[in-house]
Amino acid sequence: xxxxxxxxxxxxxxxxxxxxxxxxxxxxxxxxxxxxxxxxxxxxxxxxxxxxxxxxxxxxxxxxxxxxxxxxxxxxxxxxxxxxxxxxxxxxxxxxxxxxxxxxxxxxxxxxxxxxxxxxxxxxxxxxxxxxxxxxxxxxxxxxxxxxxxxxxxxxxxxxxxxxxxxxxxxxxxxxxxxxxxxxxxxxxxxxxxxxxxxxxxxxxxxxxxxxxxxxxxxxxxxxxxxxxxxxxxxxxxxxxxxxxxxxxxxxxxxx
Amino acid sequence: xxxxxxxxxxxxxxxxxxxxxxxxxxxxxxxxxxxxxxxxxxxxxxxxxxxxxxxxxxxxxxxxxxxxxxxxxxxxxxxxxxxxxxxxxxxxxxxxxxxxxxxxxxxxxxxxxxxxxxxxxxxxxxxxxxxxxxxxxxxxxxxxxxxxxxxxxxxxxxxxxxxxxxxxxxxxxxxxxxxxxxxxxxxxxxxxxxxxxxxxxxxxxxxxxxxxxxxxxxxxxxxxxxxxxxxxxxxxxxxxxxxxxxxxxxxxxxxxxxxxxxxxxxxxxxxxxxxxxxxxxx
Numbered sequence: 001x002x003x004x005x006x007x008x009x010x011x012x013x014x015x016x017x018x019x020x021x022x023x024x025x026x027x028x029x030x031x032x033x034x035x036x037x038x039x040x041x042x043x044x045x046x047x048x049x050x051x052x053x054x055x056x057x058x059x060x061x062x063x064x065x066x067x068x069x070x071x072x073x074x075x076x077x078x079x080x081x082x083x084x085x086x087x088x089x090x091x092x093x094x095x096x097x098x099x100x101x102x103x104x105x106x107x108x109x110x111x112x113x114x115x116x117x118x119x120x121x122x123x124x125x126x127x128x129x130x131x132x133x134x135x136x137x138x139x140x141x142x143x144x145x146x147x148x149x150x151x152x153x154x155x156x157x158x159x160x161x162x163x164x165x166x167x168x169x170x171x172x173x174x175x176x177x178x179x180x181x182x183x184x185x186x187x188x189x190x191x192x193x194x195x196x197x198x199x200x201x202x203x204x205x206x207x208x209x210x211x212x213x214x215x216x217x218x219x220x221x222x223x224x225x226x227x228x229x230x231x232x233x234x235x236x237x238x239x240x241x242x243x244x245x246x247x248x249x250x251x252x253x254x255x256x
Numbered sequence: 257x258x259x260x261x262x263x264x265x266x267x268x269x270x271x272x273x274x275x276x277x278x279x280x281x282x283x284x285x286x287x288x289x290x291x292x293x294x295x296x297x298x299x300x301x302x303x304x305x306x307x308x309x310x311x312x313x314x315x316x317x318x319x320x321x322x323x324x325x326x327x328x329x330x331x332x333x334x335x336x337x338x339x340x341x342x343x344x345x346x347x348x349x350x351x352x353x354x355x356x357x358x359x360x361x362x363x364x365x366x367x368x369x370x371x372x373x374x375x376x377x378x379x380x381x382x383x384x385x386x387x388x389x390x391x392x393x394x395x396x397x398x399x400x401x402x403x404x405x406x407x408x409x410x411x412x413x414x415x416x417x418x419x420x421x422x423x424x425x426x427x428x429x430x431x432x433x434x435x436x437x438x439x440x441x442x443x444x445x446x447x448x449x450x451x452x453x454x455x456x457x458x459x460x461x462x463x464x465x466x467x468x469x470x471x472x473x474x475x476x477x478x479x480x481x482x483x484x485x486x487x488x489x490x491x492x493x494x495x496x497x498x499x500x501x502x503x504x505x506x507x508x509x510x511x512x513x514x515x516x517x518x519x520x521x522x523x524x525x526x527x528x529x530x531x532x533x534x535x536x537x538x
Contacts, residue, residue, distance in 0.1 A: 010527065010528055013524045014486055014528070016520070016524075017520045017521050017524045018484070018486055018488075019485060020516065020517045020520050021485075021520075022484075022485065022489075023513060023517075024492050024510070024514045024516065024517040025463075027514075028506075028513070030506075031498035031499075032460075032491065032495060032498070056317060056318070056320075056324070057321075058309055058318075062305050062307055096309075
């Protein structure tokens with residue numbers, strides 16, 4: 001009886017300790033990069049256990065990234081993707097890994113696939129376009145994941161916008177990425193123009209002008225030298241839209 | 257009563273002192289502390305291998321990783337070795353024949369080992385703190401010259417990390433003692449201890465991946481839920497880079513909660529070790 005009571009007491013003590021640990025883990029969890037099933041599965045077999053165990057995550061992520069370059073040189077799509085995704089999973093807060101993985105997936109891999117199928121002369125243009133688009137979509141998925149893990153890094157969002165523009169020829173999708181980049185705290189000055197240009201080229205000329213004008217009046221005008229380049233672009237849009245003088249942005253004292 | 261406690265504490269401290277002296281003279285300890293110190297000092301030289309992180313993050317991760325890895329090996333081997341050496345050399349028999357209880361013996365062993373681990377952790381963290389502080393000063397000067405925002409470094413965060421790692425190693429030492437108290441051989445204790453450490457370090461992954469999976473059945477999820485409360489979560493002590501380089505990302509009270517959790521684990525595991533050792537034939 002006493003023996004069973006002791007076992008029960010010890011089991012309860014371990015359980016209570018576990019519950020305390022759970023409470024502490026909830027507080028600590030926010031400081032550790034997220035790692036879900038989606039991130040772990042592609043990393044299996046890449047020898048990254050030590051990185052997941054704790055410590056050395058950055059170092060192992062760097063080593064994995066170096067190994068991925070060997071696969072990149074050999075045009076080994078599966079190995080390259082696996083290793084690059086592993087580096088991203090190990091250090092999900094580094095912009096560098098997400099951005100370059102997205103670039104490799106979206107820009108390089110379609111070319112590898114075309115060469116593997118016999119080269120540009122053998123593969124029809126239609127299939128080539130299909131491959132470019134399918135890999136670009138994969139690249140965009142990587143950028144999306146990267147933006148999520150880095151708290152909406154504007155560099156990653158601008159890269160996504162460029163890919164949507166260049167590879168998918170989808171100006172409106174590109175504009176949506178650029179717009180997200182402008183909404184981040186450290187948005188680069190040129191992201192506003194990129195967004196307005198994509199909307200404009202996507203056929204939404206009036207919306208583009210209205211949005212760009214709003215941004216210039218509310219944000220860009222008050223920054224540094226009042227963003228004269230952006231005002232110049234806005235003047236071009238006003239002329240193209242043949243806006244009456246009263247609907248245009250009032251002439252600035254410093255304007256040429 | 258007070259006198260009895262005082263005498264018991266004196267006997268425990270005496271065993272701890274002997275254990276400490278025995279452990280600190282071990283070549284294995286000297287080898288690992290030198291190896292880890294070399295790794296920590298050389299971390300700055302390896303920074304060219306870094307891609308896209310802050311330079312200090314790389315240095316910190318390199319150093320913390322070394323402390324974590326070699327600290328775990330040292331704890332596993334040293335705790336089991338010191339425990340089994342007493343039994344195999346029959347010194348435990350002599351000791352326990354005197355008015356020394358088995359609880360005092362275990363508590364003394366643990367305290368001695370933990371003190372040596374404290375020297376290991378605090379020496380290495382001090383060296384790492386110096387290396388990081390030196391590089392931080394250079395980076396601040398470079399950033400100021402280039403008009404950029406200098407990187408952050410919290411020395412108190414490095415100290416908090418040292419405390420958490422010391423507690424983590426304490427939990428591992430208590431875990432190995434609990435296993436050793438029932439194990440028949442040194443090798444068995446080491447292997448099972450290493451597996452327990454691995455499970456403790458990886459149990460958060462099980463929480464992240466399996467417990468959130470809605471496809472799993474209720475029975476399996478309940479079993480996993482129970483397992484995650486029984487196996488100590490050792491990952492909760494690994495927030496060194498956040499503490500040193502990005503204190504704002506650490507939730508208020510996280511260090512205290514992790515410390516309290518570590519202390520509770522140590523006490524519970526030592527009680528478990530004591531119960532296992534109570535009936536053991538020596």
